Amino acid sequence: MARFNIHEAESGAIGAGAQADILFQLGIMYATGRDCDVDLVAAHKWLNIAAIKGSASAARMRAELAATMTKADIARALREAREWMTMH
Template sequence: MGHSIKTQIFLTESRMRDAMRGDGDACFELGVSYSAGTDGCDLDLIEAHKWFNIAAVKGNMLAAEYRTEISEDMSAREIIEAQRQARAFLGMGQRLAA
């Protein structure tokens, strides 16, 4: 049984808020949602790679595996963009913590 649109939006917004606070599990869940195009997220491998990368940096080993798996379906340019976005996100967190 799927989630209603309202529930999907709520889940994604909730995960995004948690990810912005540094929750690695929320980052992983966003990666899963973007990699599958579920929970109100469009299928977007760049976004998925970004969130898996951030979750991996935060210690989630499964996220590192998923990131490697989806990389096989991405161009080098897409991977570079995902990495750039992940670095920007992580840098933003460091500036907020300072």
């Protein structure tokens, strides 16, 4: 995943059609540590946002990931997703 895509997702500058797919890829990137450190909170955040935007795959992956996370980490991820959605 290119850093360019991360910047686009953070800024909200990407088109609606591709947005769920890119957000899903961000979640996978953070979940697996591909081109970054593993960050399960960030992974859950991006998968949650992708699921909200209509990605069924993201919803499934988010549920699998949540099973391995603490309640506190899930709460933090949900809070960060809500904040991102409010700003974008």
